[in-house]
Amino acid sequence: MSEQRRDDETKPDEASVERLRAAVRDEEPVAGGEPVDSDLVWRAVSGELSVEERRAVVARVADDAAWAAAWRLAKELSSAAAQAEPGVTLAAGGARARRDSGDARERRRFRFAWSRPVWGAVATAALVLVVVGVSVREETEQHQMRGGDTGTLASLVPEAAPLKRDDCVLRWSGGPEGTRWSVRVSTEDLSLVHRADSLEQREYRVPAQVLAPVKPGTKLLWQVEARLPDGQVLRGATFVNRLE
Amino acid sequence: MESQPRPAQAVGPLLNHELEKLRKDLTRAVERVCPPRLADRRDDLVQTAMMRVMELQRREPDRSRLSPAYLYRVAYTALVDELRNVERRREVAMEEVESQPQQPMASGDPEKSASASQIARAVRDCLRQLAQDRRLAVTLYLQGHTVPEAGELMGWDGKRAENLIYRGLSALRLCLSTKGFEP
Numbered sequence: 534m535s536e537q538r539r540d541d542e543t544k545p546d547e548a549s550v551e552r553l554r555a556a557v558r559d560e561e562p563v564a565g566g567e568p569v570d571s572d573l574v575w576r577a578v579s580g581e582l583s584v585e586e587r588r589a590v591v592a593r594v595a596d597d598a599a600w601a602a603a604w605r606l607a608k609e610l611s612s613a614a615a616q617a618e619p620g621v622t623l624a625a626g627g628a629r630a631r632r633d634s635g636d637a638r639e640r641r642r643f644r645f646a647w648s649r650p651v652w653g654a655v656a657t658a659a660l661v662l663v664v665v666g667v668s669v670r671e672e673t674e675q676h677q678m679r680g681g682d683t684g685t686l687a688s689l690v691p692e693a694a695p696l697k698r699d700d701c702v703l704r705w706s707g708g709p710e711g712t713r714w715s716v717r718v719s720t721e722d723l724s725l726v727h728r729a730d731s732l733e734q735r736e737y738r739v740p741a742q743v744l745a746p747v748k749p750g751t752k753l754l755w756q757v758e759a760r761l762p763d764g765q766v767l768r769g770a771t772f773v774n775r776l777e
Numbered sequence: 778m779e780s781q782p783r784p785a786q787a788v789g790p791l792l793n794h795e796l797e798k799l800r801k802d803l804t805r806a807v808e809r810v811c812p813p814r815l816a817d818r819r820d821d822l823v824q825t826a827m828m829r830v831m832e833l834q835r836r837e838p839d840r841s842r843l844s845p846a847y848l849y850r851v852a853y854t855a856l857v858d859e860l861r862n863v864e865r866r867r868e869v870a871m872e873e874v875e876s877q878p879q880q881p882m883a884s885g886d887p888e889k890s891a892s893a894s895q896i897a898r899a900v901r902d903c904l905r906q907l908a909q910d911r912r913l914a915v916t917l918y919l920q921g922h923t924v925p926e927a928g929e930l931m932g933w934d935g936k937r938a939e940n941l942i943y944r945g946l947s948a949l950r951l952c953l954s955t956k957g958f959e960p
Contacts, residue, residue: 545946550918553900553949557919559812560897562864571857575850577930584932588913591930595904595916598897599864602810603857604920609806610856614849617798 562599569603570726578607583771586719586754686757686769689735695777696753701739703755705769708735711762718755720747744776751776795845800827803852815863822859829855896958903952911945918942 576582577590593600689704690696696703703716714732718739719725727743747753753776757769803823811819830848837843900919904912910931917927928938953959 544943545950549950550946554919554921556893556896556900558810559814559893560901561814561894569857569861571854575853587930591913591916594920595912599861601920602860605810606806606856607853608921609809610802610849610853613802613806614846617795617845617849
């Protein structure tokens, strides 16, 4: 029996699938469940997270009706948002141009995410590699990044060096004086999600008690967000370092 | 002449017709996503999200920073927050009603609602019994994604996504049938 034949046998009828989808849609959220991180869900749906991070979010969606409802909303609205964006002419230099460039990049990423499964991923990866390649030549301490306005914010934590549990300091470069920073730290399975806001320095020491439950060798994903003095918000790439 | 009004920019505050489009998109999304038990709250949900967007537009001195994509995201966050609030208020209301002697009149068909709720719980239980990749694949499919979309989100090629989803659904149906449900 061929593989195709077996697939045809297991392919569900549409009415059955619709009934299942309706049942899932009707489910009431469990009281006291993990609060929905709407930003994380939006970024997962719109293709801004890595596959590993996205899998962790979908696992939450599988477990929790509130996360599932947030996912469906994000799916509907991120698609509508992409259609609502007007055509933007990229200008050279200046904050406006940088912002437009970021928006355009986000739209391109979104289109990739929903058009060609393999080629979209390959093309996106190639684009990131080119950008990273150029950046690394200029600044050797930059390392692995996942999405975001990657051109301006760079990690100063060497990728090879594991982070110390009792002295876990995240450092980065970029942004003018007067920038306020937010840092989000998480693990791939989202068992840890920690955030610090309104930082004035380009570094953040993650409290040891926050890292206490995290197993040695776990990958820590961290991302920096900059609020520039002119109010513009830039989101850095997601950097990855292992915890010792 | 001391100053000229700034020309309209390609990325800027939403104009009236764009706000109207946002409202329509929110309404459609809420209709498609919200369960029937929240049918009477849909207008409130949309209105809350629109108010958040309007407030943001009012507060931001440089409106050119508010791209439509950003405002859709703001509206989305407001919707999720409000959904959480609505569910929380609903829980409190139900606790209060349960303490009263007379049962409330539920909107819709109570028998149907109970049945849907039971099926949903059973689906969730059965999903937990699937292998991880099948569980993720079926979850995305039940959230309304197509097979290629699910594959792309999870980094699988089309064939693998199809196999995971179809076989996962088959296992899900089998599990549901053992619980007495025939979807």
